[in-house]
Amino acid sequence: MNGAVLDTDSTTLITGATQGIGAAIARRFAQAGAKLAINDRVASPAMDAMVKEVGGVGAPADVADRAQVNRMVSSLVETSGPIGTLICNAAYMTMAPFTDHPIDDWWKVVDTNLTGAFHLVQEVLPSMRALGTGRIVIVSSYWGVIGWPNATAYAASKAGLVALIKTLGRELAPEGIIVNGIAPGVTSTPQLEVDAGAAGVSVSEIEAVYAENIPAGRVAQPDEIAAGVAFLADRRMGAMVGTILQVNGGEVRGRV
Amino acid sequence: MTSPASRRVAIVTGAASGIGASVAASLRSSGYRVAGIDLVESDTDLSCIGDVTDVGAVNDAVARATEELGPIDTVVSVAGYYEMVPFSEITEAQWTRMLRVHLGGLTNVVRATLPGMLERSQGTIVAVSSELAIGGGDTDAHYAAAKGAIIGFVRSLAVEVAPKGIRVNSVAPGPCDTPLLAPDSPWREREYLDTLPARRLASPDEVATAVQFLVDDGSFVVGEVISVNSGAVI
Numbered sequence: 001m002n003g004a005v006l007d008t009d010s011t012t013l014i015t016g017a018t019q020g021i022g023a024a025i026a027r028r029f030a031q032a033g034a035k036l037a038i039n040d041r042v043a044s045p046a047m048d049a050m051v052k053e054v055g056g057v058g059a060p061a062d063v064a065d066r067a068q069v070n071r072m073v074s075s076l077v078e079t080s081g082p083i084g085t086l087i088c089n090a091a092y093m094t095m096a097p098f099t100d101h102p103i104d105d106w107w108k109v110v111d112t113n114l115t116g117a118f119h120l121v122q123e124v125l126p127s128m129r130a131l132g133t134g135r136i137v138i139v140s141s142y143w144g145v146i147g148w149p150n151a152t153a154y155a156a157s158k159a160g161l162v163a164l165i166k167t168l169g170r171e172l173a174p175e176g177i178i179v180n181g182i183a184p185g186v187t188s189t190p191q192l193e194v195d196a197g198a199a200g201v202s203v204s205e206i207e208a209v210y211a212e213n214i215p216a217g218r219v220a221q222p223d224e225i226a227a228g229v230a231f232l233a234d235r236r237m238g239a240m241v242g243t244i245l246q247v248n249g250g251e252v253r254g255r256v
Numbered sequence: 257m258t259s260p261a262s263r264r265v266a267i268v269t270g271a272a273s274g275i276g277a278s279v280a281a282s283l284r285s286s287g288y289r290v291a292g293i294d295l296v297e298s299d300t301d302l303s304c305i306g307d308v309t310d311v312g313a314v315n316d317a318v319a320r321a322t323e324e325l326g327p328i329d330t331v332v333s334v335a336g337y338y339e340m341v342p343f344s345e346i347t348e349a350q351w352t353r354m355l356r357v358h359l360g361g362l363t364n365v366v367r368a369t370l371p372g373m374l375e376r377s378q379g380t381i382v383a384v385s386s387e388l389a390i391g392g393g394d395t396d397a398h399y400a401a402a403k404g405a406i407i408g409f410v411r412s413l414a415v416e417v418a419p420k421g422i423r424v425n426s427v428a429p430g431p432c433d434t435p436l437l438a439p440d441s442p443w444r445e446r447e448y449l450d451t452l453p454a455r456r457l458a459s460p461d462e463v464a465t466a467v468q469f470l471v472d473d474g475s476f477v478v479g480e481v482i483s484v485n486s487g488a489v490i
Binding site: 166216227231 | 418419423453456457458462465466473474478480481484485486487490
């Protein structure tokens with residue numbers, strides 16, 4: 001089997017790893033022998049269950065809160081050693097017409113998704129610099145590439161990540177720290193419940209609606225996104241820099 | 257290990273050297289049986305000698321591969337060459353040859369293999385394009401035009417055949433440490449390499465890893481172009 005060759009020495013921190021795409025990433029990385037730190041906003045039975053399933057340690061912190069991220073990373077480094085791989089996956093999404101979106105909630109979306117990545121990368125860089133190498137994969141979204149009605153906050157945050165990925169790719173590659181991103185298309189996760197709720201339909205109905213516009217004829221499964229993340233974190237790959245891998249069944253082609 | 261009968265079959269054009277040779281080796285190590293098409297002998301399970309611009313030669317190679325190895329699951333179109341010529345000095349023959357090898361080489365092997373894939377509702381196609389198709393380059397007009405055409409073809413075919421279970425994608429390497437890059441190429445000079453975020457050429461094995469991902473692991477990746485270019489174009 002020729003799967004991705006992942007970091008098995010230092011710690012891999014995956015944010016938002018207790019459900020959906022994050023959980024699939026954790027399972028995929030665990031299979032490849034990675035030492036995991038499983039983050040979610042707060043400690044929970046779901047986090048305990050994931051740690052029990054994939055090994056590693058729980059690492060609760062709200063990524064939007066700089067102090068919490070700092071404490072989480074410091075504690076991880078102290079107990080498990082340096083962090084060599086970071087997967088920024090944690091996300092928050094709410095939808096509303098632009099002028100109806102409460103301003104505090106609008107900023108909560110941006111501060112979780114975009115500022116969260118800023119916090120995480122800054123906090124893990126000393127670890128990666130000490131190691132002299134690192135892999136960072138940031139989960140964006142195809143909505144950040146093409147925009148979406150009633151998702152101004154989410155699309156803005158994810159588009160901001162695209163530019164952050166490209167810029168950090170340029171800035172950190174000379175140090176051997178490789179930054180890339182992934183832009184999943186519609187994926188079968190609990191987040192789809194938000195879209196379904198906004199549209200007033202069931203999750204399976206919203207999946208069918210989305211699938212109509214996807215050449216592959218269906219929505220993605222979380223493990224298909226996880227496969228892309230694993231590829232981007234592959235230790236053998238150093239010549240992919242600042243790229244955004246689009247995993248969307250062909251719905252959006254060639255815009256990043 | 258899978259038994260030989262269940263092993264998948266791939267065709268790799270340009271399999272004798274550089275990226276094509278790395279792709280062929282990678283696919284074989286992951287259990288594929290590989291037929292190579294190249295102007296010279298390739299280290300593959302079935303080495304077919306022929307020019308990818310020659311429709312008859314490509315059809316013969318695909319027929320042989322199908323008969324000797326089995327139905328074709330995967331096509332990787334790598335065959336190509338590079339030359340730098342100022343636009344006003346590009347001859348008609350240079351222009352035509354560039355398009356026939358890169359775009360023609362891809363479409364010839366796709367024409368020969370797609371019907372079988374459609375019949376079995378499965379298959380993956382990966383075309384090697386270039387960073388120069390995305391960013392362009394001085395004295396690269398005919399090469400960039402040919403490689404750019406590959407991207408347009410890939411994205412369109414991808415949409416056309418995805419509903420039928422076939423995935424089409426591309427890898428766009430930047431300057432790569434292969435025989436295609438002359439020893440005295442300006443792309444090998446330290447001054448140029450220092451402009452790259454990764455500060456080095458890509459290796460053919462990295463391109464092969466990207467191809468392998470698209471073929472084996474990219475089950476929801478359709479019409480995508482993966483850049484393995486050391487950050488030359490971001």
